[in-house]
Amino acid sequence: MIKRKRLPGWAGKAALFLAVLLVTLFFLQRLLMPKYMSDIVEGALTAEYYEETTEHEVLFVGDCEVYENFSPITLYEEYGISSYIRGSAQQLAWQSYYLLEDTLRYETPKAVVFNVLALKYDEPQSEAYNRMTIDGMKFSKTKLNAVKASMTDRENMLDYIFPILRYHSRWSDLSGEDVKYMFRKDKISHNGYYMRIDVRPVKEFPEPDILADYTLGSYAMGYLDKMRELCEEKGIALILVKSPSLFPHWYDEWDEQIAAYAKEYGLDYFNYEKLADAVGIDYNTDTYDAGLHMNLAGAEKLSGYFGQYLKENYELTDYRDDPQYQEVYAEKIRFYEDMEAAQRKELEEYGEIVSY
Amino acid sequence: MLFTSYSFIGFIGIVFLLYYTLPRSWQWPLLLAASYVFYFIASPSYLIFIGATTVSAYVVSLRLDALKEEQDAYIKANKGTLTREEKKAYKASVKARQWKWLLLCLLFNLGILAVLKYTNFVIANFNGILSAFGSGGQISFVDLVLPMGISFYTFQTMGYIIDVYRGTSRAEKNLFRLALFVSFFPQLVQGPISRYHDLARSLYERHDFNTKTVSYGLYRILWGYFKKAVVADRILTAVNTIIQDPDTYQGGFVFVGMMFYALELYADFTGGIDITIGIAETMGITVTENFQRPYLSKNIKEYWNRWHITMGTWFTDYIFYPISVCKPMLRLSRFSRARFGDIIGKRVPVYLSSFAVWFTTGIWHGASWNFIVWGLMNFVVIMISQECEPLYQKFHNKFDVKENKWYGFIEIIRTIFLMSSLRMFDCYRDVPLTFRMFGNMFTHFRLRDLNAEAFLGLGLTGADYVLLFVCLILLVSVSLIQEKKGSVRDLIYAAPELCRYAVFFLLILAVVIFGAYGIGFDQSQFIYNQF
Incomplete structure (x- = not known):
């Protein structure tokens, strides 16, 4: 008879100790991670996607020029398009690629819209922005690749896998918000759209710098290639856009390179800075921060214009006839309208938006 | 690989697992391999220097031993024929030959240390003298590598070779075992400077897994990390702010900087040694203590x-x-x-x-x-x-x-x-x-300068000061308990089992949460690594 080797007595206790320790660390991690529920809310955008219950035929990827300039609710209301924006602050080209790859784990849209501004950056920029984009991603190989592609010199992969190692120092900054939102967060976006209704007319921007080299970087362009190849492989149409934001400056030389790229691979490319008049953008009324980002009025105009093109050129379903979508979107529209009303109220009361 | 880096923690984790899962006879060769990997990761070129020190010490120690054996054999063989004076003269001649070998080894190794560590210092002084005499000529500095821990391993090895010369230690016949003594990775970068007869036995003998030894080692490691990460690396910001700006931080702040540095150095160096001794202890190896509550x-x-x-x-x-x-x-x-x-x-x-x-x-x-x-x-x-x-x-x-x-x-x-x-x-x-x-500390001391606003300008928050104060009380309390009752770990181990786990639990949480590491902190290397 084979004798079974018994584990020593301490092994069970050590395992129990480890389990208690890990559970405690997990709770502490939830407590210490930033919640992005007030002040800087953009950090909460990435994770909101996983709460979605319906599929999306159009997916936007990019930086603030998508999540502040396109309104999926308008696209639904006007054209019945179900869309989602996977964008976050200073989202770099490779991060957009990995967020696209991440989204394809859950659904396959018919069209992907990529805002090209991020192609101006050819190397990792800022740990804080990296965190806002990546922390919200669900753990997967895609997330690890996104981290690998994005890390600045001082960052470490382990800090992303175990965020407590990054956020442990927040012990002295904890507030009631950290306890309140430990496990459940409020929704802050409308299918990834970050709403602002205030108005700040455009001002003069400083003269753009003269660059030594206008060639868009190979690292960023390499990820545009990967995005295109991934879309081709999945049978998704890739559309390139440049939002009508006036700053940071989008050089003509860059525009020409993107136009040439789009032509070479048969992609659609729209520079809405140049098409602002056709869209009907009025920079005195349609921007909330002097031309950097659209306000609600600007975003709805742009979405209406772009939605028309999408509807005419892609075989997109009109989900307004679908009872399931009707129900889901009724709730989304209510939330959209409530937020708009709340912002208007704040604007009247305080002369500025203070809670959003 | 900093002791406080994730890679080092992963490294010792792997070494520990292999140490107790591989056959016992592989334990010391594993430690040798780990030590050389550790050193190789720091810089492959360092291996040349530590290798040269090891081989030279090996060759010379064998030679010293051989001369001693030769002497003993000669005296034994001629016991009846040699007069006392002849025996004395013969011994003196052997000692002289041994002395030459010892001197050769010392000159070689201390020469390496001197050249690598002090060449630029000599050049700087020489240039200073040239300038003082109005000479326009200057000697250029030379770009030399300074292998990590060279002062420590050179002194440890020279101690060994002198002990062999004196006859208080026998020469190690196995080159690889000697190589492990010279390069044992936990103590390679900041000591302690071990003696061969203190370290060798436990370094080479086989060790079975023992929960008490491992627990004691882990306590020590965690306590070391607590001192280094929570105290030393936190107060470092304030110390640097004060000492790097002597024009601003004068009078009372010189005193504050002096006391903060005393705390930083203590937590840094004793913390590092705690980690070293703790790592060795988890593997059943006894490393000589380097501190005994110096501030008492x-x-x-x-x-x-x-x-x-x-x-x-x-x-x-x-x-x-x-x-x-x-x-x-x-x-x-x-x-x-x-x-x-x-x-x-x-x-x-x-x-x-x-x-x-x-x-x-x-x-x-x-x-x-x-x-x-x-x-x-x-x-x-x-x-x-x-x-x-x-x-x-x-x-x-x-x-x-x-x-x-x-x-x-x-x-x-x-x-x-x-x-x-x-x-x-x-x-x-x-x-x-x-x-x-130092003079300014007395001549410009104004109590009103030491206000809360000025303290917050040193780069630490109010919460940091509270934490440091709590840590200081903890450090003093532990020292006093050690002084009066002996080992704190003995006390913990004698307590109910739940308390033992609770101490582990609290130490781990304290290091993870309150440690000054990662983005936002200038995690420093151990101060004594530089020596």
């Missing part, structure tokens, strides 16, 4: 018996005593007694040997005048204190305060202030500035 010392002499103990004993055994009893020194002593009388005569060898020890201690710490002056200031203070001994005696005869608790407390505080003020030479960029800031 009542005088500077006691302080040096409690601080960096292995360095102190190394200098005593291999520099102080040999110089004190060498023939020229004995001649000088005789001459001084005859010429100046007993009082001065008997002090000459002690003063000269102590001077040599403290000069070497200073320059061992770093190639700069700051360290040399720091070493010599220690010498001056110790000598003055020694000369004042009769006065102390008179005082104690008159006032019976020696056993008084409060008097003891005052002595401890006095020693802390004294040692902390000497440590200012570590902080400021040069010797004149250090003296100036």
Whole structure:
């Protein structure tokens, strides 16, 4: 008879100790991670996607020029398009690629819209922005690749896998918000759209710098290639856009390179800075921060214009006839309208938006 | 690979697992491989230097042993025929040959250390002299590598070779075992400076997994990380702010910087040694203690018996005593007694040997005048204190305060202030500035400058100060318990099992949550790594 080797007595206790320790660390991690529920809310955008219950035929990827300039609710209301924006602050080209790859784990849209501004950056920029984009991603190989592609010199992969190692120092900054939102967060976006209704007319921007080299970087362009190849492989149409934001400056030389790229691979490319008049953008009324980002009025105009093109050129379903979508979107529209009303109220009361 | 880096923690985790899962006979070869991998990761070129030291020590120690065996065999074979004088003469001739080999080995290894560590210091001084004499010519500095921990492993190896020469240790016949003694990775970068006969046995013998030993080791490691990550690396910000801007931080803040640095250095160095000893302990290896609550010392002499103990004993055994009893020194002593009388005569060898020890201690710490002056200031203070001994005696005869608790407390505080003020030479960029800031501490001291706003300007938040205060109380409490009741770990281990786990739990959480590591902190390497 084979004798079974018994584990020593301490092994069970050590395992129990480890389990208690890990559970405690997990709770502490939830407590210490930033919640992005007030002040800087953009950090909460990435994770909101996983709460979605319906599929999306159009997916936007990019930086603030998508999540502040396109309104999926308008696209639904006007054209019945179900869309989602996977964008976050200073989202770099490779991060957009990995967020696209991440989204394809859950659904396959018919069209992907990529805002090209991020192609101006050819190397990792800022740990804080990296965190806002990546922390919200669900753990997967895609997330690890996104981290690998994005890390600045001082960052470490382990800090992303175990965020407590990054956020442990927040012990002295904890507030009631950290306890309140430990496990459940409020929704802050409308299918990834970050709403602002205030108005700040455009001002003069400083003269753009003269660059030594206008060639868009190979690292960023390499990820545009990967995005295109991934879309081709999945049978998704890739559309390139440049939002009508006036700053940071989008050089003509860059525009020409993107136009040439789009032509070479048969992609659609729209520079809405140049098409602002056709869209009907009025920079005195349609921007909330002097031309950097659209306000609600600007975003709805742009979405209406772009939605028309999408509807005419892609075989997109009109989900307004679908009872399931009707129900889901009724709730989304209510939330959209409530937020708009709340912002208007704040604007009247305080002369500025203070809670959003 | 910093001790506080994730990669190092992963590295020791892997070594630990392999250590207890591989056959026991593989344990010391595994440690050798791990040590060389550790060193290779730091820089492949370092291996050349540590390899040269190991091989030279190996060859010379074997030669020394062979000469000794040859001598013993000769004397045994000619026991009946040799007269006492002949035997003595023969022994002297063997000793002379051994001395030549020893000298060769010392010159070779200390030569490497001297060239790599002090060449640019010599050039800088030479250039200074040239400028002082108005010469426009300057010698260019040379780009030399300074292998990590070279001061530590060179001294440890030279200690071994001298012990073999003296006959207090036998030569290690296995090159690889000797290589492990020289390169044992936990103590490679900041000591302790182990003696061969202290470390060798537990280093090479086979160890079974023992929960008590492993627990003790883990406690020690966690306590070390607590000191380093929570205390030293947190207060570092404030220390750097003060010492890097002497024009702004004057008077009271010089004092604050001095005391903060004393805490930083203590937490940093003892924390590092705790990690070293703890890692070794988890593998059943006993490494010599390097500290015994130095800040509870009542005088500077006691302080040096409690601080960096292995360095102190190394200098005593291999520099102080040999110089004190060498023939020229004995001649000088005789001459001084005859010429100046007993009082001065008997002090000459002690003063000269102590001077040599403290000069070497200073320059061992770093190639700069700051360290040399720091070493010599220690010498001056110790000598003055020694000369004042009769006065102390008179005082104690008159006032019976020696056993008084409060008097003891005052002595401890006095020693802390004294040692902390000497440590200012570590902080400021040069010797004149250090003296100036020392004076400034008294001449510009204004209590009102030490306000909350100014403290918050040092880069620490209110919460940081509260945390540091709690840590300070904890450090002092642990030291007092150790002093009065012995090992704190013995007390923990004797407590109910739940308490043992609770201590682990709290230490891990404290290090993870309150540690000053990662983005937003300037995680520093251990101060003694630089030496």
